[in-house]
Amino acid sequence: MRYLPHTDRDIAEMLDVVAAKDLDDLFATVPAACRRDNELHLSEPLTELELSRHVESLAATMAVSPEYRLFVGAGSYEHFIPESVRYLLGRSEFSTAYTPYQPEMGQGTLQAVYEYQTLVSRLLGMEVTNASLYDGASALAEAVLMAIRVTGRKRVAISRAIHPSYRRVVQTYVQSTDFEVLELPYLPNGRTDLSSVPEMKDLAAVAVQSPNFFGCIEEPKAVGEAAHQGGALFVTAFSEPLAYGLFKNPGSQAADIVCGEGQSFGIPQSFGGPSLGMFATRTQYVRSMPGRLVGQTHDAEGRRAFVLTLATREQHIRREKATSNICTNNSLCALAAAMYLASLGRTGLRELAALNRDKAEYLKKQLTTAGFRVPFDSATFNEFVVEVPAGFDAAYERLLEKRIVAGLPLGRSYPELAGCYLLGVTETRTRADMDDLVRELKS
Amino acid sequence: MSEFPGATGLVLNEPLLWEKGKVGRRGMSLPRRDVEAAPVDEELIGEVPDLPDLSEVDVVRHYTRLSQWNFGVDSGMYPLGSCTMKYNPKINERLAALTGFAGAHPLLPDRLSQGALRLMAELERFLAEITGMDAVSLQPAAGAQGELTGMLIIFAFHQSKGSPRSKIIVPDTAHGTNPASAALCGFQPVKVASNEQGILSAEAVAALMDEETAGIMVTNPNTLGLFEENIREIAEIVHAKGGKVYCDGANMNAVMGIAHMGKMGVDVLHLNLHKTFSTPHGGGGPGSGPICVTRELEQFLPVPRVVREDGTWELSEEFPQSIGKVHAFYGNFGVMIKAYCYILSMGRDLKRASQLAVLNANYVKARLKDVLHLPYDRPCMHECVFSDKLQRQLKISTIEMAKRLMDYGFHPPTVYFPLVVHGAIMIEPTETESKETLDQFIEAFKAVVKEAAENPDLVRNAPSRCKVRRLDETAAARFPCLAG
Numbered sequence: 001m002r003y004l005p006h007t008d009r010d011i012a013e014m015l016d017v018v019a020a021k022d023l024d025d026l027f028a029t030v031p032a033a034c035r036r037d038n039e040l041h042l043s044e045p046l047t048e049l050e051l052s053r054h055v056e057s058l059a060a061t062m063a064v065s066p067e068y069r070l071f072v073g074a075g076s077y078e079h080f081i082p083e084s085v086r087y088l089l090g091r092s093e094f095s096t097a098y099t100p101y102q103p104e105m106g107q108g109t110l111q112a113v114y115e116y117q118t119l120v121s122r123l124l125g126m127e128v129t130n131a132s133l134y135d136g137a138s139a140l141a142e143a144v145l146m147a148i149r150v151t152g153r154k155r156v157a158i159s160r161a162i163h164p165s166y167r168r169v170v171q172t173y174v175q176s177t178d179f180e181v182l183e184l185p186y187l188p189n190g191r192t193d194l195s196s197v198p199e200m201k202d203l204a205a206v207a208v209q210s211p212n213f214f215g216c217i218e219e220p221k222a223v224g225e226a227a228h229q230g231g232a233l234f235v236t237a238f239s240e241p242l243a244y245g246l247f248k249n250p251g252s253q254a255a256d257i258v259c260g261e262g263q264s265f266g267i268p269q270s271f272g273g274p275s276l277g278m279f280a281t282r283t284q285y286v287r288s289m290p291g292r293l294v295g296q297t298h299d300a301e302g303r304r305a306f307v308l309t310l311a312t313r314e315q316h317i318r319r320e321k322a323t324s325n326i327c328t329n330n331s332l333c334a335l336a337a338a339m340y341l342a343s344l345g346r347t348g349l350r351e352l353a354a355l356n357r358d359k360a361e362y363l364k365k366q367l368t369t370a371g372f373r374v375p376f377d378s379a380t381f382n383e384f385v386v387e388v389p390a391g392f393d394a395a396y397e398r399l400l401e402k403r404i405v406a407g408l409p410l411g412r413s414y415p416e417l418a419g420c421y422l423l424g425v426t427e428t429r430t431r432a433d434m435d436d437l438v439r440e441l442k443s
Numbered sequence: 444m445s446e447f448p449g450a451t452g453l454v455l456n457e458p459l460l461w462e463k464g465k466v467g468r469r470g471m472s473l474p475r476r477d478v479e480a481a482p483v484d485e486e487l488i489g490e491v492p493d494l495p496d497l498s499e500v501d502v503v504r505h506y507t508r509l510s511q512w513n514f515g516v517d518s519g520m521y522p523l524g525s526c527t528m529k530y531n532p533k534i535n536e537r538l539a540a541l542t543g544f545a546g547a548h549p550l551l552p553d554r555l556s557q558g559a560l561r562l563m564a565e566l567e568r569f570l571a572e573i574t575g576m577d578a579v580s581l582q583p584a585a586g587a588q589g590e591l592t593g594m595l596i597i598f599a600f601h602q603s604k605g606s607p608r609s610k611i612i613v614p615d616t617a618h619g620t621n622p623a624s625a626a627l628c629g630f631q632p633v634k635v636a637s638n639e640q641g642i643l644s645a646e647a648v649a650a651l652m653d654e655e656t657a658g659i660m661v662t663n664p665n666t667l668g669l670f671e672e673n674i675r676e677i678a679e680i681v682h683a684k685g686g687k688v689y690c691d692g693a694n695m696n697a698v699m700g701i702a703h704m705g706k707m708g709v710d711v712l713h714l715n716l717h718k719t720f721s722t723p724h725g726g727g728g729p730g731s732g733p734i735c736v737t738r739e740l741e742q743f744l745p746v747p748r749v750v751r752e753d754g755t756w757e758l759s760e761e762f763p764q765s766i767g768k769v770h771a772f773y774g775n776f777g778v779m780i781k782a783y784c785y786i787l788s789m790g791r792d793l794k795r796a797s798q799l800a801v802l803n804a805n806y807v808k809a810r811l812k813d814v815l816h817l818p819y820d821r822p823c824m825h826e827c828v829f830s831d832k833l834q835r836q837l838k839i840s841t842i843e844m845a846k847r848l849m850d851y852g853f854h855p856p857t858v859y860f861p862l863v864v865h866g867a868i869m870i871e872p873t874e875t876e877s878k879e880t881l882d883q884f885i886e887a888f889k890a891v892v893k894e895a896a897e898n899p900d901l902v903r904n905a906p907s908r909c910k911v912r913r914l915d916e917t918a919a920a921r922f923p924c925l926a927g
Contacts, residue, residue, distance in 0.1 A: 001789065001795070003721075003788075003796075003874075005877035010877070013878070018809045026798065027698075029669070029670045029672055030670050030702055033675050033706065034675060034706055035701060036700065040573060040700045040793060040794060042573075042786065042791050042793065043787070044790050045789055045792055046788055051534065051538070051788055052538065054787070055541070055562075056538070056541060056543075058559070058561060059542070061557045061558035062544065062557075063555035064543055068555075072548055075772075076550065076772070078548070080473075082471045082472065084503055086540075088502070088507070090536070092723075093510040093514070093517070094510050095515065095531070096517045096518075097515040097725075097726040098523055098528060098726070098727070099724070099726065100727070102845070102854065104906050104911055104913070104914065106513055106726070107513070108512040109513055109726035111509055113727075114927070118461070118926040121926045122493045125492075127926070134729075135771045136771055137770060138769070138770070163771065165768060165771040165772065166771060168767055169767070169770065171767055172595065172745075172766055172768055173591075176594075176595060176598040217487055245492065246483075246489070248487060248488070249492065270544060271548075271559045271776040271777075272770075272772025273549075273584065274778060294925070296924040296925075296927070297915050297916065297924075298914070298915055299912040300912040300914075309923060310923060314619075315619040316618075320631075325624040326588075327587045328727060335506075339502065342470065342495065342497055342502050342505070343497070343502050345468065345496035345497060346492060346493060346495070347467060348470075349491065351473060352473055355473065355474070355478075357481065358476075358481045379483070379487055428474060430475075431478055432477075
C-alpha cells in the first residue's frame with residue numbers, strides 16, 4: 001500500500017526493538033472481549049485508477065452548472081471562484097498543517113487568519129472577528145448562547161425570516177437547557193415584525209437576518225432599538241455577506257453580534273459543506289466570544305508575529321467553563337474567504353455586489369412583467385420570493401427536464417407560503433439564462 | 444546518521460495585505476455585466492468596506508510567501524499527539540474537487556443528487572463496519588460538534604425514558620472538548636481519576652455512577668495512548684444504573700480492524716475524519732465528526748438521514764425522535780468524499796494501518812525511554828507520553844525541547860497534555876512515517892536532550908531557524924490586537 005512505507009524487514013527490525021514477536025502481539029492490552037471476531041468486511045483496496053473512475057461516476061450524476069442552470073440560493077450560492085484562489089488554497093503548507101499551536105512553525109496560517117479577521121471586521125463594520133466557526137447555522141447558535149452569557153438572561157427572540165435551518169440548529173443547541181426561543185413573525189412586506197418585542201421581558205437577544213431568508217433587507221436600526229430598549233443584545237445573521245458590498249453593514253447599524261455564512265467568498269458549494277461560520281462582535285464582549293482568535297505580537301527580536309490568543313476562553317484551558325466547545329473550526333475556508341476578498345478588493349466588491357443585485361432586479365422585473373406576483377415589496381439583494389399560479393409544480397418539473405431549476409419551493413419550511421418559490425441569481429447567471437427561464441415559465 | 448531536515452534558507456518577508464496594493468487594482472476577472480443598473484434606495488446604500496485593491500500577482504505572491512512560513516505533513520514529520528497527522532492522499536483532493544461535487548447545491552430534489560447521497564450512505568456503512576456500531580450520522584462538522592451531538596442523543600434517550608439526568612462522568616485524562624461539550628448540553632461533568640496504570644478502574648467508576656448520572660465519556664485508547672482495559676466492566680457498571688457510554692473516538696487510528704466498539708459496550712462514538720481517515724486538517728479545519736450509535740439510539744440521530752426508497756437515495760426527515768439538525772445542511776460533505784476515497788483505497792489494509800501506527804509509537808517509546816522519563820511504562824497504542832522530569836533538574840522544560848526540535852526540522856509533539864502528566868510530551872508518529880524518518884526524529888530528540896545538559900542556552904533560545912524566534916504570547920493576551 002503506497003501510504004504505508006514499511007518493508008517486511010523494517011517491521012521485523014522494529015518488532016525486535018519493541019520486544020514483540022509479531023504485530024498482533026502489540027495489542028496484548030486489548031481484552032479478547034473487546035475485539036472483533038471477524039476481519040473488516042471491506043472490499044479489496046482500489047487502485048488509484050479504479051477509485052477515480054468510480055468516484056467520477058458518482059459525481060457525474062449530480063445536477064451542476066453549467067449543464068444545469070440553477071436559480072437557487074437559500075444559503076448556498078453559486079459565485080464565480082477565481083482560479084488563483086483555488087490554486088493558492090491547494091498549497092499543502094496551508095492545507096496539511098494542524099491548528100497553529102506552535103506559532104513559530106505556523107506563521108503563514110496565523111498571519112492569513114489575522115488578515116481574515118481584519119477583512120471580515122471591515123466588511124461587517126465590527127471590531128473583532130474570530131478565526132471561524134463551522135457554518136452560518138452554528139454561528140447563530142453560538143451567538144444566541146453568547147448573548148445569554150453576556151446578559152445573564154435566558155430568553156431570545158428570533159425572526160421567522162431567518163434561514164429555517166439556522167433556526168432549527170439553534171433549537172437543537174438549546175433543547176437540553178432551560179433557555180427559551182421565541183419567534184418573531186414577519187410582516188406582509190417580508191421584514192420582521194418587531195411589534196411584540198417590547199412585551200417580551202428579559203430578552204437576552206433579538207436576532208434577525210439581513211438580507212433575510214426571503215432576500216429582503218431588514219431595517220436593522222429598528223431592530224437594534226427594539227433590542228437595546230429592553231436591555232437585549234442585537235444579533236444579526238446573514239447567509240449572503242456579499243450584500244454588504246452594496247448595502248449598509250451590520251456594524252454601522254449598532255449590531256452587537258454579527259454571525260453568518262461566508263460560503264459566498266470563494267468557497268465551493270460542495271453540497272452544503274464545508275463552508276464558513278463568520279462571527280464578529282464588539283471589543284467589550286471579546287472575552288465572552290466563542291472560537292479561536294489570532295492576535296498580533298512580536299518575537300524575541302522585536303519582529304511582528306502572530307499567535308493564537310485569549311485562549312483562557314477556550315475548552316483546552318477552561319474545560320467545562322469554556323465559552324464554547326469548539327476546537328477544530330473551518331480555518332482553510334477562512335483562508336479561502338480572505339484570498340477571495342483580497343482578489344476582489346474594495347472596488348471589485350462594490351462592483352460584484354451591484355451586479356448581483358442588478359441581475360436579480362432584472363429577473364424580478366421580467367417575471368412581474370410576465371404576470372408573476374412578488375409578494376414582499378421590501379428591497380432585496382440577489383434573492384426574492386415569487387408567487388406562482390396553481391399547477392406550477394408541473395411547470396417546475398418540465399423545467400427540470402430542460403435542466404433549469406426554477407427556485408426553491410417554500411411550502412416545506414413555510415406552509416403559509418405554499419404557493420411561493422425563492423429565486424436566487426448571482427453573477428454566474430447570464431441575461432440569456434434569465435430570459436430562457438422567463439420564456440419557459442410563460443409557455 | 445543522515446543529515447537532519449532542519450536547515451535555513453532564504454525566507455521572504457511579506458507585509459500585511461492592506462500594507463500593499465493601490466486603489467484601482469484588481470485581482471479577479473468579474474463575469475460580464477449584461478444587465479442595466481437598477482435604481483436603488485439611497486438610504487440602504489452603505490460605505491464600501493475598506494478592503495485593499497491588489498492585482499492577481501500581488502495576491503499569489505502574498506499567499507505563496509505566507510505558505511512558506513508554514514509547516515505541514517507534506518513538509519515533514521508532524522508527531523502531534525492526539526491529532527493523527529498522517530499523510531493526506533492527493534487523489535482524494537482531486538476527487539473532492541470534481542465539479543459534480545464541488546458545484547453541487549444542497550437543496551435540489553433528491554433525484555438530482557443521487558451520487559452524493561449514495562456516497563454518504565456508503566460512507567456511513569463503512570464507518571459502522573469499522574467501528575462495530577449500528578448506525579451513523581455524518582452531520583457533525585468536527586469532533587467537538589460530534590461530542591455535542593452525542594451528548595444530546597444521550598440526553599434525549601434519558602428524556603424519552605421520562606427521567607432526565609444531570610451529571611456525566613469524565614476522566615481526568617479527557618480532551619478539554621469533552622467536559623465543554625457535556626456542559627454545553629447542560630450536564631455537570633464529574634471528574635474520575637485514572638489509576639496508577641494510567642487507565643480507569645472499574646471501582647472508581649462504580650463509586651461515582653448513580654441514577655442521576657447520564658453516563659460516562661471515555662476516550663479509548665485514552666490520551667496517554669493506553670487501551671482502557673477495563674472498559675467492558677465499566678460499561679456494565681454504567682449500563683446497570685441505566686447510563687450510557689460515550690466514546691471519544693479521536694484515537695480510533697490505533698484499533699481499526701482490531702477493536703469492536705459495540706462489543707466494548709460503547710453506545711455512542713464520534714470519529715474525526717480529519718484524523719483517522721486521512722483528510723487534511725487545513726491548519727485548523729474544516730474537519731468532520733461523524734457520530735456512530737447502537738440500534739437502540741439510532742432513532743435520536745440528527746436529521747435529515749439518507750435512506751433508500753425503491754432504489755432511489757433520499758433525504759428523510761421522518762424520524763420524530765431525532766435531536767434535530769446540527770448543521771445548516773448535511774455536514775462537511777467535501778471532507779466526507781476524502782474519507783470515503785481513503786477507505787476505498789485502503790480496504791482491509793486499514794487494519795495494517797492501525798498495526799503500523801501502534802508499531803511506530805512503540806518503537807519511538809522504546810528508543811526514547813532511556814533519555815526521557817516515561818510516566819506509564821506499559822505497551823502503548825498509537826501514541827506515547829513522556830515527561831520532562833529528567834530535564835527539569837537541568838532547568839530545561841518540555842516547551843524548550845519542543846521548540847528546539849523545530850530547528851532540527853520536526854514539528855514538535857503535543858505538549859502539556861494530558862494534564863495528568865506534568866510537562867507531558869505526547870508523540871503520535873502515525874503509520875505513514877517510515878522507519879528512517881522515525882530514526883531521524885529519535886536522533887534529533889536525543890540530540891536536544893544532550894544539548895539540554897551540555898549547551899542549555901541553545902535549547903532555551905530555540906527556535907533559531909524558523910521565520911520568527913520565540914513569541915511574546917503574554918503581550919498578545921494582555922494587549923489584544925485582533926485586527927489591523
